[in-house]
Amino acid sequence: MIQLAISRLLLGSLTLLLAGTVWALGEVKSGYDYVKDETRAMQDDDFENPGMLAVEQGRELFSKMPDSGKSCASCHGEAGEKLDVKSLARYPIYDKEQGGIVRLEDRIRNCQKDQASTEPVPYYDHELLALETFVRNLARGEPVNVQTDGEMESLLKKGDELYHIRFGLIDMSCAHCHDMYPGQYIRGQRISQGQGNGFPAYRLDTGEMANLDLRIKQCLTLMRAEPFAPDAEESKLLEAYIMSRSNGLKIETPAVRY
Incomplete structure (x- = not known):
């Protein structure tokens, strides 16, 4: 009962903060x-961007x-130069x-298992996040280009x-914040459109790297919902859809976000 009352209070506060147009x-x-x-300014300066530490760690792990x-470099080059950034x-x-x-x-996890014959690093592990950040950073500046036709359309x-x-318990969807109220303020922060082009990103709120799936998990937790397992079909469907919304935006990894 106490948790439900707190959740209703949070929802009421959110409604007041988002009141208006x-x-x-x-x-x-x-x-x-x-x-x-x-x-x-912090994101734009590679010396100030804390996410670049994950890039460097990922480079070493690569x-x-x-x-x-x-190693990853055995197939893809010492600095990942054999990877196709458009892919x-x-x-x-x-x-x-x-x-x-x-x-x-x-x-990355499939390659660890099938190519390197090692145990895949667990989801959300800092080493997996670092590897993903390093690889995604190679495509920084490329426009997101997720397939939207063919087999992907129905998914x-x-x-x-x-x-x-x-x-x-908060009884909200992703769309409530990111489609209806981008630009509005909540707890001193402006709500974004929830685009995925900056992920993995460094989060000032938690002081750590988060990929898009982890960020979705964090949002679901805030909504007092049970997060999907990291390898669940729902996690993959939601991430694919969110990334497809970002088509055309340039990859910023590692972005800096609150």
Whole structure:
């Protein structure tokens, strides 16, 4: 009863903070457009951007030789130069052999298992986040280009449905914040459109890196909802849909966000 009362209070506070004009999603904008000037300056300077520490850690892990004798660099070049940045900008992708959506973190874990013959790093582990950040950073500046036709079309529709489902005791959907109220303030921070082009990103609020799936998990927790498992189909569908909304925006990894 106490938790329900607190949740209702939070929902009431959120309603008051967002009172006024309902904003319709028009021009697609990066979260960069909604953060403070000092946060933008921090992101723009590689020496000041705390997310670059994850890039450097990922670079070291990329070249680290496991007991199997095959590192990421063994296939993709010491600095990842053999990776196609335009292909990286298409993740999440549909992979027929894998039977569905494959995110970048899934691809890294699959390579660890199938190519390097090592135990895949657990989801949300700081080493996996660092590897994903390093690889995604290689495509910084490339426009997001997630497939929206073919096999992906029906999957993105399912992701769209999840995006608009109300979750948890707060009884809100992703769309409530990011489609209806971008630009409005909550707890001193401007609500963004929830685009994924900056992820993995450094979060000032938590002082750590978060990929898009972890950020979704954090949002669901705030809504007093049970988060999806990191390898659940719902997680993949929702991430693919959110990334498809970011098509055309330049990859900013590692972005700096609140």
